[in-house]
Amino acid sequence: MxxxxxxxxxxxxxxxxxxxxxxxxxxxxxxxxxxxxxxxxRISGTGHWTGYLAWxxxxxxxxxxxPFHLGSSDSEATHWLVIDRRTRKAFVAPSQEARRVxxxxxxxxxxxxxxxxxxxxxxxxLEEEFSSKPMPTMEEIEAHIREQRRVEEEMVRWLDATPQAxxxxxxxxxxxxGDGQPEAE
Numbered sequence: 001m002x003x004x005x006x007x008x009x010x011x012x013x014x015x016x017x018x019x020x021x022x023x024x025x026x027x028x029x030x031x032x033x034x035x036x037x038x039x040x041x042r043i044s045g046t047g048h049w050t051g052y053l054a055w056x057x058x059x060x061x062x063x064x065x066x067p068f069h070l071g072s073s074d075s076e077a078t079h080w081l082v083i084d085r086r087t088r089k090a091f092v093a094p095s096q097e098a099r100r101v102x103x104x105x106x107x108x109x110x111x112x113x114x115x116x117x118x119x120x121x122x123x124x125x126l127e128e129e130f131s132s133k134p135m136p137t138m139e140e141i142e143a144h145i146r147e148q149r150r151v152e153e154e155m156v157r158w159l160d161a162t163p164q165a166x167x168x169x170x171x172x173x174x175x176x177x178g179d180g181q182p183e184a185e
Contacts, residue, residue: 001097002091003090004092006061006065007159008088009055009158010088011155015054015155016036016038016055022041022102023084024040024085025038026083026099027081028070028081029071029073030077031071036048036049039102041102048148050152054155055159059164060159060165076095077095078095080093080099
């Protein structure tokens, strides 16, 4: 894995929609559904695309990620971002290497063998539990959306205050104003 110097804000997991407990989690973009996807080697799912894009497009992050293809609307990712949640460090790795790192963080799983009756009882309990939960109300959905926006805005403010963001903005300013161009001889 290639270590990066980009910052991993404390709001990262909430902003991208990861709620697991793994030390390492990866995120990338997939054209299948045109979404951000997280994976920790055990669980994977569709993340919050707005939080993902707010992070990878931020000036404190975007320039360092530019050489890597993290996926797009037209093609699968060749590289995944891997976050060490304990150290708050970011890495990039080819997708196969990232998958190996994610899977290796977990102990080996021994498959369970259950009878048909045990399977039917388990499935029945899951079905009962699922059907007993009410669908979210419109107010709950709207509250969730507001909370997601708040977390994303908090993450962007955190990134805006970093020296990396300020240095990138200054470099862009110099380029736009012509100060960053090499002198003609």
